[in-house]
Amino acid sequence: MQSDSNPMHLHGHDMFVLAHGLGNYDAARDVASYNLVDPPLKNTVVVPRLGWVAVRFVADNPGTWYIHCHFDFHLSMGMVAVFIVEDGSTVDTSLPPPPEDLPKCGSNKGGLDLPPVEFFYLQNEQSRKTVPGK
Helix, strand or coil: CCCCCCEEEEECCEEEEEEEEECCHHHHHHHHHCCCCCCCEEEEECCCCCEEEEEEECCCEEEEEEEEEHHHHHHHCEEEEEEECCCCCCCHHHHCCCCCCCCCCCCCHHHCCCCCCCCCCCCCCHHHHHCCCC
């Protein structure tokens, strides 16, 4: 059981805080409370004890970005997630390609037992064709 609220921080983006509440989130009931007119913009939001927060962010910064609780012991217990934001169609919205000597997923080179690349990248064929160098 939780004893305190949780400050959740998103790296690489700001979040629009649409709503928050106590108890379990109920889409049939809680969507009506969303502030879609002028929601506050934050990079850290406090999730109330035994409650929820609905956020929205524009995924326009390519890369891998953490959202995590700012309590270190919660982070070490796994209260973290990673968003993979795909590259855009221009050089300004894309990441550079990885170095040639970077160990490949699933290759088991150098004693690394990495999962296959599909585990990390959920890109469609169209997005791969629009990124220079891929």
